[in-house]
Amino acid sequence: MTGLPNDPGRRPSPRLDLALAPARTPTDLAAAAALFRDYAASLSVDLGYQGFEAEVAGLPGAYAPPDGALLLARDAAGTALGCVALRPLAPPEVCEMKRLYLAPAARGRGLGRRLVAAVLAEARRLGYREMRLDTLPDMAGAIALYARAGFRPIAPYYPTPVSGTLFLARTLDEPA
Template sequence: MGEQPRSSMPLIRDAHTPVDIDQIRELLLEYQAAIDVDLCFQDFAGELASLPGEYSPPAGRLLLAIDADSVLGCVALRPLQGSDCEMKRLYVRPAARGRGLGRLLTETLLHEARQVGYSRVVLDTLPSMTEARALYRAVGFTEIPPYCRNPIPGVSYLALPLRVR
């Protein structure tokens, strides 16, 4: 497979217009198909219907990665209890992978979490998400005990402190 020509540096921005939300919804449906897991235990259908929902500012974020006119990926942030937040739905379209876009989305989201004032970001990830798991560890996430219910076997729970304690 030949290398894809690179265009300009992808732009990471808030998803806030109705068109943006439709693009996020499309990406999240691709995400669900890619992981091939029934997310009904997370009320995924309700999440899609109510976007931006829990990901709304000021406490949440819904970010899009765009290159020229192409939507490449997304990531979301939602508040939890106290000063914790949860990173959700990191997804990069297959044609855009291998360019560091997952890392750029993650680092942008972590910056946003710091700006909001969160002290820790948590997430859960499936055993099949090997690239994502490697990325999370590379940016400093470490294993923690489960913080939410997830019935899928082998799920890892990770956290990253955002402030020096």
């Protein structure tokens, strides 16, 4: 699942001064693991069916270079406030966006849009031609963000026990 918890009553806050960079060091991977766990705790479903705990324990796993990426957003003090990842799918020119998450303090400031733009750019740089993702129907803010970034509904690309899962994709031949 990929998404941002829905909070329709939230008002936009000033844009954060953030640095986006690949998670490479043990400290980076620990920060990503903490954000992944916060993300999972915020969901209305259990991610056990996706092997979530093994994924976190094995970071960077499928998100490792040269075919994957795991990006962190840190504030000026070095606090990790958001993340997003991509991993390869089959066929080889297709990748999947995973684990887009923003800490509550970072929401409403354009960080989600920046992370999506960054992961799309990284996918293009790696030579992918299409990006897919899945999200939950109750994540209205995330769904709107993905639509603005050019994602459109597609048929399910894997079986899921979570009723109502939305599957989205976009080509990577032009920027969002």
